[in-house]
Amino acid sequence: MLLTMAKSITNFGTYSTCNCHTSEANYAKPRNCFIFFQQPSRKYFLSSYLDVPRSSTRVGAFAKLDENTKICKFCEVGDLRNAVELLRMSQKSELDLNAYSSILQLCAEHKCLQEGKMVHSVISSNGIPIEGVLGAKLVFMYVSCGALREGRRIFDHILSDNKVFLWNLMMSEYAKIGDYRESIYLFKKMQKLGITGNSYTFSCILKCFATLGRVGECKRIHGCVYKLGFGSYNTVVNSLIATYFKSGEVDSAHKLFDELGDRDVVSWNSMISGCVMNGFSHSALEFFVQMLILRVGVDLATLVNSVAACANVGSLSLGRALHGQGVKACFSREVMFNNTLLDMYSKCGNLNDAIQAFEKMGQKTVVSWTSLIAAYVREGLYDDAIRLFYEMESKGVSPDVYSMTSVLHACACGNSLDKGRDVHNYIRKNNMALCLPVSNALMDMYAKCGSMEEAYLVFSQIPVKDIVSWNTMIGGYSKNSLPNEALKLFAEMQKESRPDGITMACLLPACGSLAALEIGRGIHGCILRNGYSSELHVANALIDMYVKCGSLVHARLLFDMIPEKDLITWTVMISGCGMHGLGNEAIATFQKMRIAGIKPDEITFTSILYACSHSGLLNEGWGFFNSMISECNMEPKLEHYACMVDLLARTGNLSKAYNLIETMPIKPDATIWGALLCGCRIHHDVELAEKVAEHVFELEPDNAGYYVLLANIYAEAEKWEEVKKLRERIGKRGLKKSPGCSWIEVQGKFTTFVSADTAHPQAKSIFSLLNNLRIKMKNEGHSPKMRYALINAGDMEKEVALCGHSEKLAMAFGILNLPSGRTIRVAKNLRVCDDCHEMAKFMSKTTRREIILRDSNRFHHFKDGFCSCRDFW
DNA sequence: AAACTGTCCC
Numbered sequence: 001m002l003l004t005m006a007k008s009i010t011n012f013g014t015y016s017t018c019n020c021h022t023s024e025a026n027y028a029k030p031r032n033c034f035i036f037f038q039q040p041s042r043k044y045f046l047s048s049y050l051d052v053p054r055s056s057t058r059v060g061a062f063a064k065l066d067e068n069t070k071i072c073k074f075c076e077v078g079d080l081r082n083a084v085e086l087l088r089m090s091q092k093s094e095l096d097l098n099a100y101s102s103i104l105q106l107c108a109e110h111k112c113l114q115e116g117k118m119v120h121s122v123i124s125s126n127g128i129p130i131e132g133v134l135g136a137k138l139v140f141m142y143v144s145c146g147a148l149r150e151g152r153r154i155f156d157h158i159l160s161d162n163k164v165f166l167w168n169l170m171m172s173e174y175a176k177i178g179d180y181r182e183s184i185y186l187f188k189k190m191q192k193l194g195i196t197g198n199s200y201t202f203s204c205i206l207k208c209f210a211t212l213g214r215v216g217e218c219k220r221i222h223g224c225v226y227k228l229g230f231g232s233y234n235t236v237v238n239s240l241i242a243t244y245f246k247s248g249e250v251d252s253a254h255k256l257f258d259e260l261g262d263r264d265v266v267s268w269n270s271m272i273s274g275c276v277m278n279g280f281s282h283s284a285l286e287f288f289v290q291m292l293i294l295r296v297g298v299d300l301a302t303l304v305n306s307v308a309a310c311a312n313v314g315s316l317s318l319g320r321a322l323h324g325q326g327v328k329a330c331f332s333r334e335v336m337f338n339n340t341l342l343d344m345y346s347k348c349g350n351l352n353d354a355i356q357a358f359e360k361m362g363q364k365t366v367v368s369w370t371s372l373i374a375a376y377v378r379e380g381l382y383d384d385a386i387r388l389f390y391e392m393e394s395k396g397v398s399p400d401v402y403s404m405t406s407v408l409h410a411c412a413c414g415n416s417l418d419k420g421r422d423v424h425n426y427i428r429k430n431n432m433a434l435c436l437p438v439s440n441a442l443m444d445m446y447a448k449c450g451s452m453e454e455a456y457l458v459f460s461q462i463p464v465k466d467i468v469s470w471n472t473m474i475g476g477y478s479k480n481s482l483p484n485e486a487l488k489l490f491a492e493m494q495k496e497s498r499p500d501g502i503t504m505a506c507l508l509p510a511c512g513s514l515a516a517l518e519i520g521r522g523i524h525g526c527i528l529r530n531g532y533s534s535e536l537h538v539a540n541a542l543i544d545m546y547v548k549c550g551s552l553v554h555a556r557l558l559f560d561m562i563p564e565k566d567l568i569t570w571t572v573m574i575s576g577c578g579m580h581g582l583g584n585e586a587i588a589t590f591q592k593m594r595i596a597g598i599k600p601d602e603i604t605f606t607s608i609l610y611a612c613s614h615s616g617l618l619n620e621g622w623g624f625f626n627s628m629i630s631e632c633n634m635e636p637k638l639e640h641y642a643c644m645v646d647l648l649a650r651t652g653n654l655s656k657a658y659n660l661i662e663t664m665p666i667k668p669d670a671t672i673w674g675a676l677l678c679g680c681r682i683h684h685d686v687e688l689a690e691k692v693a694e695h696v697f698e699l700e701p702d703n704a705g706y707y708v709l710l711a712n713i714y715a716e717a718e719k720w721e722e723v724k725k726l727r728e729r730i731g732k733r734g735l736k737k738s739p740g741c742s743w744i745e746v747q748g749k750f751t752t753f754v755s756a757d758t759a760h761p762q763a764k765s766i767f768s769l770l771n772n773l774r775i776k777m778k779n780e781g782h783s784p785k786m787r788y789a790l791i792n793a794g795d796m797e798k799e800v801a802l803c804g805h806s807e808k809l810a811m812a813f814g815i816l817n818l819p820s821g822r823t824i825r826v827a828k829n830l831r832v833c834d835d836c837h838e839m840a841k842f843m844s845k846t847t848r849r850e851i852i853l854r855d856s857n858r859f860h861h862f863k864d865g866f867c868s869c870r871d872f873w
Numbered sequence: 874a875a876a877c878t879g880t881c882c883c
Contacts, residue, residue: 405876505879540880606882
């Protein structure tokens with residue numbers, strides 16, 4: 001379809017371009033707001049409002065007329081110097097209003113403030129009252145020459161006989177410099193004085209209200225406009241359209257356009273830019289194509305907005321076609337056009353053309369530089385982006401808010417904490433921290449670089465936080481494994497500010513990592529009450545929360561209810577099935593996704609490979625690995641190799657796994673060797689484990705977990721001497737095994753257990769429950785698995801230590817405190833041990849409870865003495 | 874004309 005669009009441009013490419021600059025493009029920027037002094041309209045308005053009426057010309061002696069005529073003649077030919085000279089030389093009695101007016105008009109046109117002031121002083125010293133037409137001319141002169149304050153002084157002085165056009169002039173001048181409040185003040189004063197506005201008044205005031213986001217006032221003006229009969233003026237309706245788009249009321253804007261009989265190029269442009277602004281770039285392009293079909297003249301604004309639409313929908317071919325049209329229309333020197341092209345090429349994934357567009361630009365502004373910085377970030381060239389920022393600065397282009405946030409984004413994505421801190425210093429030096437988007441970007445940078453302390457420091461210094469500030473912090477805590485902080489901040493936020501869907505998407509991963517099902521349910525309720533559940537991001541986050549909290553059933557229910565699933569929805573479900581040991585269901589979901597026409601990405605492949613690995617589906621795993629390369633043209637990354645090594649190792653193909661590591665085209669990291677080491681434990685291959693472990697220790701010498709893993713392998717082989725040596729090695733490096741802990745949520749409250757936790761108030765009943773179970777197990781022929789004790793001591797002692805594992809304590813606590821029949825959900829920070837796994841199976845049978853245990857790797861569903869992992873984890 | 878917060882894998 002986009003191709004046909006591109007073609008239609010070439011077919012209808014002979015539109016007029018000459019009028020582009022002069023058309024009344026008054027919708028986009030305050031700069032163009034006051035259009036009636038621009039080229040096409042000037043004469044009409046000046047002659048009707050400003051020129052001296054003939055009746056006031058005094059008919060006197062011929063000589064007097066002569067002086068005036070001379071001055072006017074000089075003015076007519078644009079000879080300001082001689083006109084002023086003659087004015088100064090003439091006697092007061094020789095001059096009439098015509099002469100003063102003409103000179104002031106010329107001063108205004110040539111923007112000659114000096115001469116204008118001189119004329120003003122001549123008028124004053126001649127004692128001519130500043131009122132009526134002369135007053136208006138003076139105001140116009142000052143304003144045109146950029147002396148708004150002077151103009152305002154005279155404006156206020158002659159307030160009583162001000163005409164509408166002067167009010168319009170002042171209002172639009174204030175709007176031009178961004179002082180919308182002053183424009184609104186003048187508008188209200190005007191209303192108070194009973195002066196009725198005209199179409200220009202309303203265009204201007206609508207823009208002011210819209211920019212300040214005062215939608216209610218806009219609607220009131222809309223009513224006024226219709227009452228006063230301006231409802232058919234396209235300038236006014238165009239402003240209304242733009243206003244509604246700005247406040248996000250897309251339907252109202254469309255309705256106005258549909259009802260507008262006389263559409264001009266600005267009306268069309270307003271539709272295109274409004275659609276782009278509100279995320280409907282496809283519709284924008286449809287309007288553009290319709291313009292071509294109807295042979296409506298196209299101007300610079302049309303092309304700029306349509307190129308932006310191409311950028312958003314990623315249509316390179318149409319973008320290129322528009323580029324060509326712009327060149328034909330002689331826009332190649334327009335900075336705005338070139339900046340948009342740069343951005344379009346970058347967003348369409350074409351960095352080279354973006355760079356070329358940048359280099360070809362005659363005039364580069366801060367926007368051009370910022371767009372190029374963003375282009376580098378998009379391609380992952382973070383250091384180049386940062387370098388570009390400093391290059392821009394050294395070339396004398398001062399960074400603005402946009403360039404600051406862009407370079408911070410580069411630091412954030414590139415994980416460059418130090419460079420980010422440098423930029424922060426730059427911001428402090430230049431007093432830019434007070435700007436909220438900059439502070440927000442700073443927080444995001446610190447959060448993405450893992451420094452939540454610094455992020456919080458920035459956060460705490462923001463006097464008035466917006467929704468982005470809160471979301472950034474909450475999401476930062478979630479991502480940096482500080483879920484409790486995320487929840488705490490969320491509670492704090494609710495006192496001050498209303499959360500939105502994004503807040504929920506930021507917060508839910510915190511519940512997921514805590515396995516906080518009840519809190520997660522509470523948030524789900526909040527989502528439903530506030531109507532956030534229709535947002536796909538929120539729904540995806542919810543599904544993932546239920547997966548991670550062990551409730552695959554709820555996850556699946558929600559998943560099935562989503563009518564339009566995106567890639568992430570599918571990926572969440574695939575990895576969810578994988579985590580819960582349902583490999584075949586993961587595969588079925590993957591296939592359904594393909595049928596739905598969704599293309600998997602690298603993460604989807606990681607998830608499906610991971611699912612195969614956890615269910616021991618070797619052939620299927622290889623199938624996906626190969627199809628990733630051959631069908632999807634993707635290059636497997638470290639994580640994909642890690643999954644394959646894991647899969648081979650778990651299924652007992654240890655030497656094949658070893659070979660894969662040796663022959664893989666990228667350098668294996670500790671995770672890859674670690675996966676094989678795990679396999680060595682499962683299959684009790686001490687010899688290979690030693691070989692593999694040395695690779696691991698070399699790559700990650702400070703990770704105590706790997707030493708413990710090898711120690712366990714030795715312990716299982718009862719090589720106590722080696723265990724001892726390894727423990728010494730750990731001690732020498734000063735490493736500490738991260739202590740195992742497990743937690744359980746009962747009525748929304750968490751209880752955390754560490755190994756052999758006797759401090760708990762219910763410790764006595766917990767231990768007696770576990771002891772009874774142990775006795776029962778023994779009677780039924782289960783011998784405790786002592787190999788995990790890591791202690792070379794008497795068996796009794798080992799048994800005691802085994803009984804004290806944190807997951808056992810948490811499970812026992814659950815049995816004691818949750819109503820019968822309720823599923824017991826426990827989460828653990830490390831992998832579950834063999835003995836605990838055995839006991840959990842037994843527990844599920846004798847207590848007739850379903851137990852769902854989440855360890856650091858996956859879920860175990862214990863039911864009737866069996867585990868969903870089929871003892872394979 | 875450009876920018877800041879969001880869901881998935883390891």
